[in-house]
Amino acid sequence: MSASYHSWGRYPYVWLTGDACQWQSDLPSALRRIVDTHGTTLPFGNGRSYGDSCMAASGHVLSMRTLDRFIEVDWAEGIIRAEAGVTLAEILSLAIPRGWFLAVTPGTKFVTLGGAIANDVHGKNHHVRGTFGNHVRCFGLVRNSQEPVVCSPSQNADLFAATIGGLGLTGIVNWAEIQLIPIQSSQIDCSVVRFDNLGEFFSLASELDPQHEYSVAWIDCLAKGDQTGRGVFIVGDHAEYGSLEVETRSRLMVPVAPPVSLINRLSLKAFNETYWRVHPAALTRKRVNYEPFFYPLDRILHWNRIYGRKGFQQYQCVIPDVEAESATRELLKNIADSGQGSFLAVLKRCGDISSPGLLSFPRPGTSLALDFPQNSRLEKDLFSRLDCIVREAGGRLYPAKDAHMPGSDFRRFYPAWEKLEALRDQSLNSRFWRRVTA
Ligand SMILES: Cc1cc2nc3c(=O)[nH]c(=O)nc-3n(C[C@H](O)[C@H](O)[C@H](O)COP(=O)(O)OP(=O)(O)OC[C@H]3O[C@@H](n4cnc5c(N)ncnc54)[C@H](O)[C@@H]3O)c2cc1C
The missing domain is CATH 3.30.70.2520 (Alpha-Beta Plaits)
Structure with missing residues (x-):
């Protein structure tokens, strides 16, 4: 199934084409197929990034929104494991009636779990809770031509760190487990x-x-x-x-x-x-x-x-x-x-x-x-x-x-970019990354 996408700011105004896949088990083959045809690609969440960081350098993305199932939920501890295309809105609609809320939320609930991790989003409580990544317990990562891996602070810790705020370049997050916070009222x-x-x-x-x-x-x-x-x-x-x-x-x-x-x-x-x-x-x-x-x-x-x-x-x-x-x-x-x-x-x-x-x-x-x-x-x-x-x-x-x-600014602002580049899945690239690392 092919569809078109653009970023939230509609600038640069470029329509991306994309494929979606329905099942996590299809991700490795879908990734390989797209890469064979287009050279590189990029996972696409819900397109709530403003500029070109969510735009595939090749112009062809792998849409994650169709992977939107909850896998396991522990309402006693407030821990949710879900596929990466689930949106924060979908999490809230299940969690709030049970007395739980997102530990960190950006100014829109229409972002996916995968997108929130890839930009390590922050919210109005950064001063007390840090970023979204501070509440991610673990996630699955699919890289081209490799076996899927689980990443956490203690398992594949280098990929865990590089994927949080990693702009979708280290692999495709297929599922993630996050910690919620308890609330008494909405x-x-x-x-x-x-x-x-x-x-x-x-x-x-x-x-x-x-x-x-x-x-x-x-x-x-x-x-x-x-x-x-x-x-x-x-x-x-x-x-x-x-x-x-x-x-x-x-x-x-x-x-x-x-x-x-x-x-x-x-x-x-x-x-x-x-x-x-x-x-x-x-x-x-x-x-x-x-x-x-x-x-x-x-x-x-x-x-x-x-x-x-x-x-x-x-x-x-x-x-x-x-x-x-x-x-x-x-x-x-x-x-x-x-x-x-x-x-x-x-x-x-x-x-x-x-x-x-x-x-x-x-x-x-x-x-x-x-x-x-x-x-x-x-x-x-x-x-x-x-x-x-x-x-x-x-x-x-x-x-x-x-x-x-400007690329020179990016490289100065984020000196760890070379570590990310070393861990980047070479089949993934964005217009942003190509622009700032050139
Ligand atoms: C109204 C509004 C308010 C906002 N407020 C805030 C705010 O307060 N704080 C803040 O930090 N941000 C904010 N944002 C930005 C937004 O939260 C981020 O851009 C978010 O990452 C978008 O998520 P998305 O699911 O739409 O992903 P996309 O925009 O589609 O993609 C974002 C990045 O995630 C990667 N990605 C997507 N899915 C996956 C996956 N499964 N695996 C690996 N990588 C993946 C993409 O490759 C891309 O690099 C706001 C945006 C809007 C429109």
């Missing part, structure tokens, strides 16, 4: 407060992060001068009582990509101003469902189409603590001056729990993430200025979101 006790500038963000983060499981801030990327970095700070914890319900509210959808982006200077300014003003000036507590708290964008199916036919790029960097405030200020100044950006620019302090992954993105420091409608000057003008600030501050960019990072 509700979140959340506190919200708006802040006037970047300095206040750092004060709030220092005060509130140690007290809460989840912490994140939305930033008005167009605010300038004294208001640079103003935004809304949000913290939360799983409520200690309440029902355990899976949210099933109906969704909205963006049916087609308009010819031009609906995000422009005017719409952005109006939204940002209103959003900031409607939030309280004093810390205000409320109880919310887990869906709007973790996955606000999942309500709108295909929201990526609002950026129009040219697509968009996300820019996500992390800056080490010592330089975080000054470099983030510089980044935001450049972005505000450019008049570009997204409704939801996200700022988050990352903690110091190290990941088992060789090429994991998070590091102690502050992460800034925001989307930009694609245009022909974006990389040459704005991104090259931002890259320079990140480089000088000793930070790095996130491959899962990237479509532009």
Whole structure:
């Protein structure tokens, strides 16, 4: 069965072809067949990576979404073993009613287990739980022309480390076993407060992060001068009582990509101003469902189409603590001056729990993430200025979101890349890897 795929940012706008296989036992032969025809391939999860790291260099992927079965579940201990194409949404719909939740979740639940491992995704609780990889107990790995192996911190430990954050290059994860965390309720006790500038963000983060499981801030990327970095700070914890319900509210959808982006200077300014003003000036507590708290964008199916036919790029960097405030200020100044950006620019302090992954993105420091409608000057003008600030501050960019990072930067940001290259299954390659290691 052949189908077409592209990355979430729709940039570079290249449709990939792909084959899927229905059974784990068919994976080795499917991999061999694709490689014989196309030279190389890449496992494809649910296409929620923004740039070209989920795009096969050959243009032909092996889709994993059809491997979506649960294999074994221990509800007493909160341990799930499932095929790699199972999505986090599917895990939550089984786990929540039984009082369990994902230890780490990214800002969308529509990612697969395999994709979450390959990018070693992080969430609003990085400061207390680290990355997704910190909660992976073991997984199966299929490499071309080799017997499938099991990887864990004590078994094939080098492949375990290289595959977590390994961008799908070390082999195909066919199943994985993860540890969940217990919850008493599907509700979140959340506190919200708006802040006037970047300095206040750092004060709030220092005060509130140690007290809460989840912490994140939305930033008005167009605010300038004294208001640079103003935004809304949000913290939360799983409520200690309440029902355990899976949210099933109906969704909205963006049916087609308009010819031009609906995000422009005017719409952005109006939204940002209103959003900031409607939030309280004093810390205000409320109880919310887990869906709007973790996955606000999942309500709108295909929201990526609002950026129009040219697509968009996300820019996500992390800056080490010592330089975080000054470099983030510089980044935001450049972005505000450019008049570009997204409704939801996200700022988050990352903690110091190290990941088992060789090429994991998070590091102690502050992460800034925001989307930009694609245009022909974006990389040459704005991104090259931002890259320079990140480089000088000793930070790095996130491959899962990237479509532009210069190879020299990648190799400097991730010095362990050569270890990954040594363990790469030579039948797997991505446009990203070819671009940054050339
Ligand atoms: C709205 C939104 C919010 C997001 N928020 C966050 C966030 O908060 N934190 C964060 O870290 N990320 C975030 N992301 C990024 C997203 O979580 C990652 O890109 C994730 O890896 C996508 O998973 P996927 O299943 O869609 O995989 P894909 O995007 O299809 O692939 C991702 C990588 O996984 C590899 N892969 C897929 N399946 C397998 C497999 N079975 N075996 C081996 N390799 C495999 C692919 O080769 C590729 O390299 C967000 C994305 C969106 C769209």
